[in-house]
Every structure is written in C-alpha cells, then in structure tokens.
C-alpha cells in the first residue's frame with residue numbers, strides 16, 4: 001500500500017472525508033445537458049439543445065433541433081439558401097425548445113425553467129409562454145438583433161417570462177470515456 005492509499009484509508013476509517021468541491025452546479029448541469037442533447041442534431045449549420053427543469057431541479061424534458069418524427073433525416077433537406085422554399089430546412093425543422101417541451105415526462109411544464117444554447121425565436125417564445133414556462137436561460141444571443149428574436153423579447157417582457165444569459169464559470173466540461181479513473185475512486189462501504 002502506498003502513502004496515498006494509506007492516507008485515503010485512514011481518512012475513510014476515521015470518517016473525516018469531506019465532500020468534493022469540483023462538482024458542477026445546477027446551472028452548469030442543465031446547460032451541459034442541453035449541449036449534450038444538441039450533439040444529436042443533424043443540422044449542419046446550427047446544433048441547438050434545450051433542457052426543461054422544474055422547481056425541484058428535476059429535468060422534465062430534453063430536446064434538440066431536428067426533423068419531425070417520421071420525416072427522414074436522409075430525405076428532408078438541410079439547406080437554407082435554396083431556390084425552392086420547399087427545399088429549405090426551415091419549413092420542416094422542429095426547434096430544440098419545442099422538442100424539449102413536447103418531450104416532457106411530466107403532466108405540464110408550468111413554472112419550469114428552460115435552458116437553451118441559443119436565444120429562442122418568436123415561434124418558440126410563443127410555445128414557451130403558452131406552456132407556462134416562466135424562465136429562460138440561454139448561452140448565446142448571437143442572432144439577437146434579428147426581428148424574430150426581438151419579438152421574443154417583446155413577448156417575454158409583456159408576459160413576465162424572465163430571461164437571462166448564462167456566463168459559464170469554466171471553459172469546458174469534459175466526459176472522456178477513455179480516462180475515467182475508477183481505480184482512484186473510493187470503494188463503497
């Protein structure tokens with residue numbers, strides 16, 4: 001047994017172990033969940049994820065932007081600068097917020113918070129308001145100057161839906177499956 005193991009065992013047996021300090025907080029957890037969901041998106045230009053959370057910090061819905069169920073990712077178009085409007089993805093893609101709300105595993109999403117990578121468009125803002133969600137936490141507002149996003153803010157302001165931009169405390173949250181150090185974790189007693 002080396003010195004590190006000995007110290008670990010001594011602190012375990014004396015019951016003096018304290019909690020980890022580098023755990024992710026709730027906001028990081030929910031925003032990271034939204035970003036993990038976005039990794040499922042097939043959209044070549046924007047991958048957006050959303051995570052709906054209730055007042056008990058329980059996740060009740062997750063979604064990402066994608067084609068409606070039954071509309072094949074292979075057959076429906078992913079382009080947007082097309083000559084025919086029918087070949088434009090905007091005709092078909094369901095936004096992340098809409099999917100997260102419709103995917104809910106609870107009776108409703110009243111008084112919930114939605115975490116989303118990109119500020120919601122006007123159509124999603126309507127769905128957010130009508131579903132009873134009262135708070136929007138977003139990471140990026142990069143399209144914020146466009147009228148559809150200004151319309152969202154106007155509707156949120158009128159209805160009292162709180163919205164605020166999340167400023168990450170750390171640059172990255174990494175899940176590296178090749179480097180999970182189970183051997184350095186303490187066994188359960």
Ligand SMILES: Nc1ccn([C@H]2C[C@H](O)[C@@H](COP(=O)(O)O)O2)c(=O)n1
Pocket residue numbers: 043045046047048064065066080093094095096097116118119120121124
């Ligand atoms: N809050 C948002 C904003 C955008 N989206 C989706 C919708 C599209 O798939 C894509 C944006 O497409 P673009 O015209 O910018 O290439 O992102 C969303 O799900 N939620």
